[in-house]
Amino acid sequence: MKTLWIRAAMLIGLVVTALLAVAIVRAALLSPSTEPAELDPPSLSDELAPITRLAQALTIPTTSPTPDTPDLEHFRELHRQLEEWFPRVHSRASKEVINDATLLFTIPGSEPDLPAVAFLAHQDVVPVEAGTESDWTHPPFAGAVEDGYVWGRGALDNKHNVMALMEALEQQLERGKEPRHTLHLIFGHDEEVGGTRGARVVAQRFQADGVKLAAVYDEGLIIADGIVPGIEGAIALVGITEKGYVTIELTASSEGGHASMPPKELAALKLARALERIHQHPMPAAIDGPTRMMFEEAAPHMDFGMRLVFGNLWLTEPLVIAQMAKSPSTHAALRTTFAPTMLRASPRENVLPQQATATLNIRIHPRDSIASVIAHINEVVDDPEISVTPVGEMRAEPGPLASMESQGFLALRDAVHEVFGPIPVAPNMLIAAADGRHFTSLTPNVFRFQAVALTARDLERIHGTDERIATEAYLDLVRFYVQLLQKW
Numbered sequence: 001m002k003t004l005w006i007r008a009a010m011l012i013g014l015v016v017t018a019l020l021a022v023a024i025v026r027a028a029l030l031s032p033s034t035e036p037a038e039l040d041p042p043s044l045s046d047e048l049a050p051i052t053r054l055a056q057a058l059t060i061p062t063t064s065p066t067p068d069t070p071d072l073e074h075f076r077e078l079h080r081q082l083e084e085w086f087p088r089v090h091s092r093a094s095k096e097v098i099n100d101a102t103l104l105f106t107i108p109g110s111e112p113d114l115p116a117v118a119f120l121a122h123q124d125v126v127p128v129e130a131g132t133e134s135d136w137t138h139p140p141f142a143g144a145v146e147d148g149y150v151w152g153r154g155a156l157d158n159k160h161n162v163m164a165l166m167e168a169l170e171q172q173l174e175r176g177k178e179p180r181h182t183l184h185l186i187f188g189h190d191e192e193v194g195g196t197r198g199a200r201v202v203a204q205r206f207q208a209d210g211v212k213l214a215a216v217y218d219e220g221l222i223i224a225d226g227i228v229p230g231i232e233g234a235i236a237l238v239g240i241t242e243k244g245y246v247t248i249e250l251t252a253s254s255e256g257g258h259a260s261m262p263p264k265e266l267a268a269l270k271l272a273r274a275l276e277r278i279h280q281h282p283m284p285a286a287i288d289g290p291t292r293m294m295f296e297e298a299a300p301h302m303d304f305g306m307r308l309v310f311g312n313l314w315l316t317e318p319l320v321i322a323q324m325a326k327s328p329s330t331h332a333a334l335r336t337t338f339a340p341t342m343l344r345a346s347p348r349e350n351v352l353p354q355q356a357t358a359t360l361n362i363r364i365h366p367r368d369s370i371a372s373v374i375a376h377i378n379e380v381v382d383d384p385e386i387s388v389t390p391v392g393e394m395r396a397e398p399g400p401l402a403s404m405e406s407q408g409f410l411a412l413r414d415a416v417h418e419v420f421g422p423i424p425v426a427p428n429m430l431i432a433a434a435d436g437r438h439f440t441s442l443t444p445n446v447f448r449f450q451a452v453a454l455t456a457r458d459l460e461r462i463h464g465t466d467e468r469i470a471t472e473a474y475l476d477l478v479r480f481y482v483q484l485l486q487k488w
Contacts, residue, residue, distance in 0.1 A: 042419050042479035045174070050167045050478055051150060051471050053085050055143035057163055058152030064124040064192040065101070075101040075189055078123060086166045088173040093185070098205075101189035102198035107169075109182040109488075115214035115443075116182040117408075117488045119481075120199065120435050121161035122191035122219070125154040126463050135465045149468040156462050158219050160469055160477060161450060162187050168481035181214065181488040191435045194394035199435035206442055213443040215408025217484070218436030220448020221428055223420065225455050228298060230306025234423045235298060236416045238409070239430035239448030240290055242437060243336075244364030244398035246373065249357055250274055251387045256354040259346075267356035268345050274381045275358055278338055281380045283373070285325065285334035287317050289366050290401065290429040297426035332431045336365045336373060359391075363431060366398040396437050400444035402427075408445040415483035416451060419476055451480035 044050070060081070062074045079097070083090050093105040101123070109116070128140045138144035138151040145151075154160070165185055172179075188198030206213070220239035228235050252270035255263060287295065292313065299311040309316050324330035331337075342359035346352065362373055370390065377388050403409060404427055413425045436446040452473050461467045 042483050044475060044478060044482070045171060047475055050163070051145060051474065053167070054155075054160060054163045054469075054474060055145050055150050055152070057081065057159055058143040058150065058154050059141055061141045062123050062125055062154070062159075062189070063127045064190055066193060072101045072189070075123060079103065082166060086170045088170050089166060092173055098201050099189075099197045102202065103185070103187040104202055105183075105185040107179060107183045107185075109179045111180045112182065114181045115212040116184055117214055118184040118186055118216045118439065119165055120186050120188070120216065120218040120439075121165055122158045122188040122195075122198070122435060123162055124189050124192050125157065125159065126192050128153060132465055137466050140467070145471070148472070149470055150474060151466065151468045153467055155467050155469040156452070156454075156458070157467070158191070158450075160452070160474060161219055164474065164477040164481050167478045168485055171478075171482060172485055177486060179485070179488050183485070183488065186435075188435050195435040195438060196393055200438040203438040203442065206439075211442065213439065214445065214488075215406065215411070216436055216439045216443060216446040217408075217412070218434050218446065218448050219450050220430045220434055220436070222450055222459075223416075223423070223453040225453045227454075227456050227459075230302030230310065231298060231424070232303075234420065234453055235301065236413075236420070236423055236425040236449070236451070237294065237428045238412060238425060240293075240402040240404065240409075240427040241366055241399040242430035242433060242448060243332075243366070244368075244370065245394060245396045245433050245437075246362050246364065246370050246390055247392040247394070248360045248362055248374070248377065249387075249389045249391050250360065250377075250381070251355055251357045251389070252383075253355050253385060255352070257352045259350045259352055262352060267353050270383065270386060271343075271345075271356040271358055274383060274386050275340055277380050277382075278360075278377060282338070283336040283365070283368060283376055285321055285331075286367070287313055287320060287324075287334065290427050291333045293404075294426045294428040298424055301424045329431075332363065333429060334365075336368045337363050338377075339363075363433075364398050366401070366429070369397055370395070394433075396433070399437055399440045399446060402445045402447055406445045408447055411484060411487040412447055412449065415480050415487065418483045419451065419479045420453070451477050 057078065060074050060078045062078055063069070065072060089105060093107045096104040098104055133140060138146065140153045143150070143152050169185070186199060186202050188195050190196065190198045221237040223234050223236045225234045226232065250271060252267045252274065254265055254267040254270065295310045295313060299307050302310060309320065313320065321334060324334055339361045340358050341361045345356040364370065364373055374388055374390065381388065416423065416425050430448045434448055436448055440446055452469065
């Protein structure tokens with residue numbers, strides 16, 4: 001028996017050694033993909049004026065309209081400024097105003113049989129949380145330019161993209177460069193609240209009119225600077241899909257009455273048990289789809305230690321999943337997530353509620369669907385007295401995968417290299433929601449990317465205090481759009 005155990009141990013040792021040898025060889029053989037050979041150096045005719053115009057645009061508080069605050073006057077003010085700042089775009093393009101605020105510019109291409117290209121951005125910004133205004137280095141709508149930054153709400157989400165696109169197109173027209181493909185610039189006014197009266201209406205119009213699209217470019221992922229483990233410099237992360245979105249209400253019922261005589265079963269307790277079961281039984285996690293594609297593209301650019309790990313996911317996936325699960329941002333890339341965001345029960349502290357309701361905001365991984373999410377919740381909750389109901393107008397299945405072989409991706413990749421140098425360009429998944437999702441029925445090639453180099457600290461400023469963009473980063477964004485536009 002002792003001999004048998006020795007032989008088993010030796011066999012296990014040989015297997016482990018062989019696996020490690022294979023992993024080391026695979027890591028050593030990984031090499032970065034070939035970069036484009038010919039690059040056109042980008043240039044801008046003026047660098048001060050674009051920064052000044054962006055700063056002024058940030059002074060206009062175009063917060064997302066809601067039923068309680070439907071006023072659109074600030075959007076009209078921005079429209080008047082755009083008309084003044086970009087006369088060539090307004091004279092060359094046809095302009096439509098959708099639902100009094102969303103802008104649709106169309107420039108016919110010289111080859112009308114070619115499919116069109118759509119560029120999306122949004123004018124609306126999230127409000128500044130009441131009571132935090134004094135925490136800002138500069139007032140959130142002051143549009144200050146100081147210390148090498150433009151400060152203000154919308155500097156990173158998403159007025160900078162509106163302005164950069166207009167700057168780039170104005171420059172192209174000034175230089176007499178006409179597009180071959182028809183170009184659509186779509187600037188929504190309600191992206192932060194779902195885009196249902198802006199971008200979605202435009203997409204429905206395109207669908208009815210039979211518009212053919214080669215590519216859609218929208219906000220999304222970034223040029224990550226020092227964020228991806230194992231890569232010291234920058235890497236461009238391009239969202240080739242995004243998570244789906246659905247809001248679910250869980251409602252538990254029980255008898256009401258006076259709080260001084262509570263029964264054994266309470267609606268709130270039923271609901272609490274259901275929420276705990278959902279938390280303890282998440283949907284499966286895996287490194288697949290765009291997340292695995294990102295690691296495969298990024299691994300050759302990593303240091304050897306990280307290359308050994310991420311270049312051998314066939315062996316290391318359980319370890320990587322365990323590590324990614326420790327951070328909310330990376331955990332979200334692994335699975336469908338459930339976030340209880342609202343709880344409602346009794347209207348008074350001394351009244352037993354007849355119903356207790358929890359609202360779950362759910363972001364759906366591409367391997368799942370709205371139907372499979374609802375089925376999972378019903379199975380886990382396993383209580384016929386708790387209803388599971390999708391609510392809200394904002395609802396979307398996960399997006400299809402955009403092709404990395406398509407003209408749309410290759411044009412984006414080359415424009416990145418022309419502005420930022422031969423940095424890696426890797427696919428990934430947008431875990432949030434953007435207006436581009438409304439256009440996936442027109443083309444799967446929706447690319448969610450903003451060509452702005454950001455650090456982890458910069459990301460915290462989006463929707464937060466002291467939102468800002470470096471002046472040079474903004475000029476690079478304009479340069480990127482100049483390069484991208486001229487490819488179409």
